[in-house]
Each structure stands twice: as C-alpha cells, then as structure tokens.
Amino acid sequence: MGTKTTINRAVSAELFAKSKTYFPGGVNSPVRAFKSVGGTPLFIKKGNGAYIWDEDDNQFIDFCCSWGPLILGHNNPEVFNKVVSTMANGASFGAPTRLENELAELILGRIPFIDKLRFLSSGTEAVMSAIRLARGVTGKSKILKFEGCYHGHVDALLVKAGSGLVTLGSSSSAGVPEAFANETLVLPLNDSTRLRETLVKYREELACVIIEPIPANNGLLLQDKTFLTHLREWCTELGILLIFDEVISGFRVAFGGAAEVYGIIPDIVTYGKILGGGLPVGAYGAKNEIMSFVSPDGPVYQAGTLSGNPVAMSAGIAQLTVCNQPGFYEDQEARTKLMVDAINAHAKSKEYNFEIVQIGSIFWLSFDGKKRIQDADAINPDMTKFNQLHAALLNRGVYLGPSGYEVGFVSSAHTIEILTQATHVFCEALDEIYS
Numbered sequence: 001m002g003t004k005t006t007i008n009r010a011v012s013a014e015l016f017a018k019s020k021t022y023f024p025g026g027v028n029s030p031v032r033a034f035k036s037v038g039g040t041p042l043f044i045k046k047g048n049g050a051y052i053w054d055e056d057d058n059q060f061i062d063f064c065c066s067w068g069p070l071i072l073g074h075n076n077p078e079v080f081n082k083v084v085s086t087m088a089n090g091a092s093f094g095a096p097t098r099l100e101n102e103l104a105e106l107i108l109g110r111i112p113f114i115d116k117l118r119f120l121s122s123g124t125e126a127v128m129s130a131i132r133l134a135r136g137v138t139g140k141s142k143i144l145k146f147e148g149c150y151h152g153h154v155d156a157l158l159v160k161a162g163s164g165l166v167t168l169g170s171s172s173s174a175g176v177p178e179a180f181a182n183e184t185l186v187l188p189l190n191d192s193t194r195l196r197e198t199l200v201k202y203r204e205e206l207a208c209v210i211i212e213p214i215p216a217n218n219g220l221l222l223q224d225k226t227f228l229t230h231l232r233e234w235c236t237e238l239g240i241l242l243i244f245d246e247v248i249s250g251f252r253v254a255f256g257g258a259a260e261v262y263g264i265i266p267d268i269v270t271y272g273k274i275l276g277g278g279l280p281v282g283a284y285g286a287k288n289e290i291m292s293f294v295s296p297d298g299p300v301y302q303a304g305t306l307s308g309n310p311v312a313m314s315a316g317i318a319q320l321t322v323c324n325q326p327g328f329y330e331d332q333e334a335r336t337k338l339m340v341d342a343i344n345a346h347a348k349s350k351e352y353n354f355e356i357v358q359i360g361s362i363f364w365l366s367f368d369g370k371k372r373i374q375d376a377d378a379i380n381p382d383m384t385k386f387n388q389l390h391a392a393l394l395n396r397g398v399y400l401g402p403s404g405y406e407v408g409f410v411s412s413a414h415t416i417e418i419l420t421q422a423t424h425v426f427c428e429a430l431d432e433i434y435s
C-alpha cells in the first residue's frame with residue numbers, strides 16, 4: 001500500500017462478467033458499476049476497521065464506508081457482537097421487540113424536537129413516507145425540493161428543474177408519470193429571493209419543502225445559515241411543513257445531525273444510513289401532533305414486513321451507543337480536518353486547482369478551485385481529473401466512492417496514523433495527475 005502499482009482486478013473482472021448476466025449493469029445499485037470512473041468495479045470480499053479487501057486480495061483504506069453508514073468502520077466489535085447475539089434468537093418476528101424501544105430511546109433522548117419515530121428499511125422509504133405524512137397532515141399535494149439534493153428513488157423526487165425560473169419538475173428517470181413530476185417544484189439552493197417568491201405563490205398548494213440541510217449527494221454544497229433560517233421561518237409563516245432529509249447528515253455531523261449543528265428545527269426529519277449500523281434501517285420522526293396522523297393512530301398508511309427488524313435494530317443500538325459518547329463527534333471532525341488541511345496545504349503550495357471541502361467527517365474533492373460551491377450548477381461537470389485521481393488512489397491502496405459527485409466519509413476506525421498515510425497517498429496521487 002502507498003506505492004504505485006496497477007492493481008490486479010482479474011477475479012473482480014470474472015465476477016463482473018457473471019454479474020452482468022444477472023443484474024442490470026451487473027449491480028444492484030447503479031453507482032457501484034464504476035460507469036463514471038471507468039474500469040471494472042472491485043468486488044469486495046471483506047472489511048475490517050478502516051480497510052477493505054477486494055476479491056483479488058488488494059487492500060485499501062476505505063473512504064466510501066458503504067456510502068456513509070459505517071461511522072465506526074468495518075466489522076466494529078460492538079456492532080458485530082450485538083448483531084450476532086440477537087440473531088441467535090431469531091431473525092425476524094413481524095411483532096414488536098424491546099430492541100425497537102431501545103433504539104428509539106437512544107434517539108429520542110438526544111433529539112428533543114421529535115416525540116415519536118417510525119422505523120423502516122431504507123432512506124428512500126423514510127423520505128417517501130415523510131412526504132405522504134406531510135400531505136396527509138396538510139391536505140395539500142405539491143412538494144418543493146432543491147436542485148442537487150437527492151432524496152432516494154422516490155417517484156416524485158426524481159425530478160430536476162430546467163435552469164431559469166422555478167419550473168414544474170420534469171422527471172430525471174423514465175417510468176415516472178408526468179402527473180407525479182408535476183407535483184414537484186424545484187428551486188436552486190441558497191437563493192432566498194426565489195425561495196420567498198415561490199413559497200408565497202404556492203402556499204395554498206405546497207404540503208412541504210424537503211431539503212438535505214447539508215446537501216451531500218452532488219458535491220458538498222454547504223448552505224448559508226441565513227438561507228436555512230429563512231426557509232424555516234417562511235415555512236412556519238406560510239403553513240408549509242419543512243422536512244430535513246438527514247439520511248446522510250443525521251448521526252454524522254452531530255448526533256442530532258444538521259438540525260443540531262445549525263440549531264434549526266424541521267417539522268419532520270428523515271434518517272437512514274448510520275442509524276442501521278450497516279444494516280438496512282431508515283426512520284422518520286416528528287412531534288406528536290404530526291406523528292398522530294400515522295397509521296394505526298391516524299389516517300396516513302405506512303407499514304413494512306421487516307420494519308424495526310431486531311437484527312438491524314441491534315446494529316443501530318450498538319453503533320449509536322458509541323456515537324453518543326462524549327467527544328465522539330469532536331474527535332471525528334478533528335481527525336478528518338487533520339487530513340483535509342494537510343492535503344489542501346499541499347495542493348495550494350503546488351497551485352493545483354483542487355480543494356477538499358469538509359464538514360465534520362464528510363469531505364468532497366472539488367476540482368473547481370473555489371471553496372464555496374453552494375449549488376449544483378456551479379460544479380465543474382468535467383470529471384476527468386476526478387477519474388484520474390480515483391485511479392491513481394486505487395493503484396496506491398485508497399478507495400473512494402466511484403463518482404466525483406459523491407462525498408467521502410471518515411470513520412472512527414480511521415486513526416491518525418491511517419489518515420497520515422492516506423494524506424501521503426493523496427498528495428502523491430495529486431502530483432501524478434497534475435504532472
């Protein structure tokens with residue numbers, strides 16, 4: 001690790017050839033196919049701590065961390081032991097278990113703006129259900145989202161706007177009826193003037209606004225706090241519910257996510273990723289007056305065979321118990337910053353048009369040479385340099401998610417020693433692609 005060699009992908013290539021006959025594109029989620037960076041996707045055999053190994057026995061420092069859930073790294077002993085001991089008693093009952101209470105108590109004890117939660121099995125499900133709830137509570141049907149925010153593969157949210165004025169959405173996916181897309185308005189991020197105009201104009205029709213308060217699916221588009229504050233104030237003033245999609249940021253930038261970091265409280269919040277400790281768990285939550293609309297208490301139907309699954313609950317309990325310890329998030333941020341600052345200093349000294357943007361233990365590689373990129377349109381769409389860096393890093397034993405629009409994640413298993421090693425590798429890889 002650390003010295004450049006072209007990695008052997010023979011076994012991965014063989015597995016990929018087979019998987020392409022089984023799954024569209026050979027994968028069960030599109031980004032895994034390495035389409036944007038090119039080459040054969042690596043088939044991963046195992047992970048431990050900050051490291052993963054592929055089927056060809058190449059070892060990597062992993063900054064993808066399963067796209068965010070693994071904030072304690074791979075194969076964390078607390079999570080492993082709790083999952084195994086629960087599994088020994090059976091995998092699923094379709095009936096309540098005490099583990100659901102335990103995970104809820106952990107969350108509700110630390111996040112005061114939600115009274116009740118509902119667990120389900122993915123971030124997409126959480127968002128889909130939160131929107132149904134907002135529509136059920138308000139009796140209105142339109143929703144507003146922001147360009148560059150991803151909220152899972154919910155029909156009404158696979159929508160992007162044309163540039164220019166606010167538009168009725170047109171879908172970014174085939175298979176979404178126009179009528180669904182027409183219920184979604186789309187605005188650019190961080191533009192208070194357009195936001196105000198739109199909220200006022202559509203106040204009678206808008207059930208909710210949904211935002212990633214720390215947009216992290218299209219680069220890391222850190223918003224001005226004043227924009228988020230306006231959003232909160234105006235939604236309250238105009239009777240529109242505000243949903244924070246904290247599937248990435250929840251339990252990542254702070255236990256209470258972006259809401260805690262910014263001190264801004266949504267009406268409904270969605271969680272996923274970290275919540276499940278690497279197993280499939282999502283959740284949405286709100287105050288009692290909103291959650292009382294959810295079935296069986298209220299008229300908004302939502303259900304799931306494996307919702308609150310005991311094994312998944314156990315992973316979440318073990319992981320969040322560690323995250324809940326004093327100093328956990330400060331330590332995560334400090335270690336991440338150490339690496340990011342050192343790489344940025346190197347890039348600056350060499351005058352590379354490159355900077356890493358960071359918040360907490362999330363980072364994004366920006367090849368735009370300007371730090372405050374706050375909306376998706378401002379991102380340089382030419383990913384050539386990212387793709388070169390991705391390959392140069394893989395060849396030196398560092399694994400990033402295979403897309404320049406995606407962020408990287410640091411886990412508690414990424415020690416200072418490992419991050420120092422990664423820093424050297426990054427600097428060397430940057431020198432290679434800029435030479």
Ligand SMILES: Cc1ncc(COP(=O)(O)O)c(C=O)c1O
Nearest residue numbers: 122123124150151152247248272
């Ligand atoms: C902010 C956000 N919301 C929702 C989702 C969808 O979550 P899932 O992939 O678990 O369905 C994602 C996934 O990346 C996400 O980043």
